[in-house]
Amino acid sequence: MNLDPESLYVHLGRLVETMPDLKGPGPITADTNQWLGRAAVLIEAAFGKTAVDLIPFKLAVDGLDSAAPLRGMNAQTIAATVHRALAKAELAAPAASQGAFIAVGASFSALAAVSKVLAVARRSVLIVDPYADAKALTDFAVLAPEGVMVRILSDAGTVKPSLKPAAESWAKQYSGARPLEVRLAISRSLHDRLIVVDDAQAWTLTQSLKDFAARSPATIVKVDAETAELKIEAYAVIWQSSAPL
Structure with a gap:
């Protein structure tokens, strides 16, 4: 091969x-x-x-x-x-690809892998996670640089109750230093777990952030440019039609 x-x-x-x-x-x-x-x-x-x-x-x-x-x-x-x-x-493998596969229970490796993705953001980050909970913010979104707009898109049918109070606490603590917007798509309409950086690059995740590498190996892999463009366009449309949390 x-x-x-x-x-x-x-x-x-x-x-x-x-x-x-x-x-x-x-x-x-x-x-x-x-x-x-x-x-x-x-x-x-x-x-x-x-x-x-x-x-x-x-x-x-x-x-x-x-x-x-x-x-x-x-x-x-x-x-x-x-x-x-x-x-x-x-x-x-290229340095940008290393660390994409995280062993079971390797919570620090999971944080490091996501951190490496979010660290390159200069303007915005979109996290798509149908089962998003407080950890999407407290453990992962906080890894984005200050000043970067963080957007969380979850699913109205599967979002976890802890996300809303976490978003409210985030807004109180960070205000304009870490702008945040959370929206919910129509129930059962989201299937991807995705991170989009600066509306230009995309990474797919095999598990929701709340369980990332907790029970089975997890993966975060950069999407090729052609596929990324299609996903970014599709989720821009979904974002516009979604309701604020």
């Missing part, structure tokens, strides 16, 4: 996100076999065809249908190899 460093990093990150329960119990399913096939290709792309990491990985895959505790040992070998490949790919 011939992938540029950034694409390889993204593919390996997705692989980690979708890792099945390799330890079992139960037979190896077709979905697990497909995942293992993708893993083999991406690990080879990361380490090279002759890398020593490939040997224990292949032996572990071949022995994955063994009885416990051997199956558990093989599952651990597979998972460890995939994570090493991800770490190697991250070092080769």
